[in-house]
Amino acid sequence: MLSFKDLGYDSAKKIATVGASATWYEVVSFMEKADPEYSVPAARTPSIGVTGSILNGGLSWMSTEYGGISDPINFLDAEVVKYDGTVVMASQEPNLLWALRGGGGGFGVVTKVLLRAHPYPTDIWSGMVLVPRKTLPQLVDKIYTFNQSVPHPKVNYFVYLMPKQLLFTVLEEVEPDAEDSIVLHVYDALGEKHGRDIFKWVLQMPGAIDRTTVTNMKGILNMQRNVAGLRGTMKTLYAPMAVADLDQDAITRAVEFYDKIGEWDKSIQMLSSVIFEFLIFVSSNHPDPMQRHSNQTTF
Structure with a gap:
């Protein structure tokens, strides 16, 4: 899982695609270059892994405005390897996506997540x-x-x-x-x-x-x-x-x-x-x- 660090960004849709083992510091560093006027809600400690914090709810400096990192306004979708070996996007199974929003890591192996970026100050x-x-x-x-x-x-x-x-x-x-x-x-x-x-x-x-x-x-x-x-x-x-x-x-x-x-x-x-x-x-x-x-x- 340590190799799942790919980062991507759709500047038109303002959606970041983040590999499961990326840290939040890697994500905000990427966003600083990709779209400096926008930010995804990131955990407060930079060394924390992205997926683990999302699966447990996720607190951010932006949470008082945009809620938990796992809330629907922020966490849009995830690629998941299910226990039967099939690979799905969680949005294809609404109950699965619902469970991933703070329900922990017992519902499959998450390999990437899709996060919405919000306009945010840089000062x-x-x-x-x-x-x-x-x-x-x-x-x-x-x-x-x-x-x-x-x-x-x-x-x-x-x-x-x-x-x-x-x-x-x-x-x-x-x-x-x-x-x-x-x-x-x-x-x-x-x-x-x-x-x-x-x-x-x-x-x-x-x-x-x-x-x-x-x-x-x-x-x-x-x-x-x-x-x-x-x-x-x-x-x-x-x-x-x-x-x-x-x-x-x-x-x-x-x-x-x-x-x-x-x-x-x-x-x-x-x-x-x-x-x-x-x-x-x-x-x-x-x-x-x-x-x-x-x-x-x-x-």
Whole structure:
């Protein structure tokens, strides 16, 4: 399967054809050359494989605007080798295509996918903002207030509770005296001026360190490239959980659980992190879309 990396693009239909083993970084690099004013929703970590993330739903920086990567507006079709050896396009069997939209990899072997590209800005303001761990109580309130304000669909962010040993995975350079930090990866496709204004609640916090810049989608994914350096260095356990809404108490309890890991085994805590991924959606069944939303948070 590692050889299934072919990439193609129909510029008239705005449809990208992607081999099953391509990574998202390879896809956005290809799109940057093929049609720089358009982008397919790509996972936030560049080293993640395309097919695996689609078959499990797929979260993207563009998800607050276009939904999951596997949603019909994005994921159009797939070439599948079925268990009887036949090769079909999933659209020929509607139930199969439906199952591939987040249903996992048990329905056949996917060899390529077809993705819709959307017009998208190339001057995205994004990057890391670090704040001291001791500011957590104030930050929790600010996070909750911001999420309830229903920001624009082109605005997004997530939060790491990051031990200093792992800061290299999200920063180009780590200061020698760096401490355990709270890292916010902020994102605003409306540009720097809008981003700095809407995220001033964290940029103006005492001790905040601003590592943001203006770049395109390829540059955004590149910010997470060091995560791939962890491959093969440790055994990894993910424990994600999705909730419809996340209040201050839930955030605090998640952090307290992380602290308890250190009481049980400090060596495990030093290589662990808590990640809050906030997806703030505007409801489609309300006359004023800015009045209805739901938060889905994974940590």
